[in-house]
Amino acid sequence: MTKEELLARLASIEWDDFEVKESRNELPKTIWETVSAFANTVGGWIVLGVRQTGQLFEVTGINNAEKIEQDFYAVIRGRQKFNVPVDAQIEKFDIEGKCVFAVHIPASCCFGRKKAD
Numbered sequence: 001m002t003k004e005e006l007l008a009r010l011a012s013i014e015w016d017d018f019e020v021k022e023s024r025n026e027l028p029k030t031i032w033e034t035v036s037a038f039a040n041t042v043g044g045w046i047v048l049g050v051r052q053t054g055q056l057f058e059v060t061g062i063n064n065a066e067k068i069e070q071d072f073y074a075v076i077r078g079r080q081k082f083n084v085p086v087d088a089q090i091e092k093f094d095i096e097g098k099c100v101f102a103v104h105i106p107a108s109c110c111f112g113r114k115k116a117d
Helices: 003-010 031-039 065-077
Strands: 018-021 044-048 050-053 056-059 089-095 098-105
Touching: 003 044, 003 089, 018 031, 018 050, 031 044, 031 065, 031 098, 065 089, 065 098
Parallel strands: 018 044
Antiparallel strands: 044 098, 050 056, 089 098
8 A cells, every 4th residue: 555545545435445543652452353354354454543533534643653563563473362373564654744554454365265075
């Protein structure tokens, strides 16, 4: 996702594969549900550092980006919350002088496979 694509999404409505979460000083508690939902379907983007009010998006920024990034990767690469590591990638953007993360959650390797009989 480029900065321009992110800004275009923020100017639009929230999509099925795109969710924003305010995250100034720590990861939001609901992030893991969203990671799981995206990984178990077709994937998607979680944008941290943005607040949604109705149909409007406000860039609030992330204050401690390094800590939030480390905390995020520690959980998705470990086995604390997920059975398998999630291969997510964080892209960092400066928007209006504020740090914003666009986190890509790919679909899990098993999505769409049929169960063996």
